[in-house]
Amino acid sequence: MAVYQYSGRDRKGEKRSGKLKAADQKEAMAKLREQGIAVLSLEELTSFLYKEIEIKKKRVKPQDFVMYIRQFSTLIQAGISIVEATQILAKQSDNKLLKQALLKVEEKLREGRSFTQAVAEHPKIFPPIFVHLVRAGEVGGNMDDILDRLAVYFEKQYETRNKVKAALTYPIFIGIVSIIVLIFLLTTVVPTFSTMFASLGAELPIVTKMVLTASQFFVTWWWALLLIAGTIVGGLWYFIKKMDGQYYLDYFVLKLPMIGMILRKSVLARMTRTLSSLYASSVPILQSMSIIENVVGNEVYVRALQEVKTSLEKGQSMTKPLQKHWAFPPMVVQMIATGEKTGAMETVLGKVADFYEADVSIATEKLKALLEPVLITFLAGVVGVIVASIALPMFSMFESIQ
Structure with a gap:
């Protein structure tokens, strides 16, 4: 502003x-x-x-964009013109980035530009699938149907992404808490008792010796540990950004037990839902493949889809490259092959997307139910070992006094 x-x-x-x-x-x-x-x-x-001091946001939050699509679809279905609907949503939007973009879109619309041309000038706000589908809606005269389909599409994408994030956030949070508690105990609590044990000169249990050694190491070499951690993080960043490491990172994550399975299902749900929407709007298949490459968010699947695109450019089947790739289950390949033969690709892909979206929901709930007791037990075990290492020598001291 x-x-x-x-x-x-x-x-x-x-x-x-x-x-x-x-x-x-x-x-x-x-x-x-x-x-x-x-x-x-x-x-x-x-x-x-x-000037307003704020962190520049490259993209609108998913929930804000989902809300915009649903409201826009409702206004168009109510018979309100695109210009008026854009004006209304620009005024009531709380997201500054989206608000500014809508004001500029409204300005272009009043200058005589088409809605597709106006939104295409803001690629960081309006993703390619949105631009292509509204173009199809303008050409076909069914903008209300297209917007409703887009609203459903983005709502499902947002819901699936949130479920995956929720499943992964919990173990990450517990892991961070465990590290913080461990460092606090080793650098603050244990050294206090270390001085007392040293003054007594008594023989300490092995567990106590190990904990005291770890505590002394942390207190003495904390700067070296920070330097090593920074070097590792910097090395990983360089590997991912500069040496094509994103593919290997995505490959590793997809191969993880349980978490990898959930991520694979999430990507497949996103891919098939997007392709189904594009087929329904008669977007050319090669353009659709280019859009999907930007949607899947995983380099392993991006490279597989590039092979599919090459196969289509040669006039060959879409399923042949998929059959050779480990990331695509036989069911997905068979369903796509059926869609190609019957010409009902939109329906078939929609069914696959429904299946995997439901499967992701079930898998994330199972993962949370399984990880919760495991992580809590792990955290309790870490704290318990340190407490026991301090308590055991104290019990020995009390027994010797008595």
């Missing part, structure tokens, strides 16, 4: 001046007109004092 300084006259003819925030000059003028002020001058304040 920019800050504008204005001067003008109100309805009584009295001079008015001040400052207000607006996305652009057009919105600032509109706000002043609503207040009954005839603008004489309007100037944007460009000094850093008037």
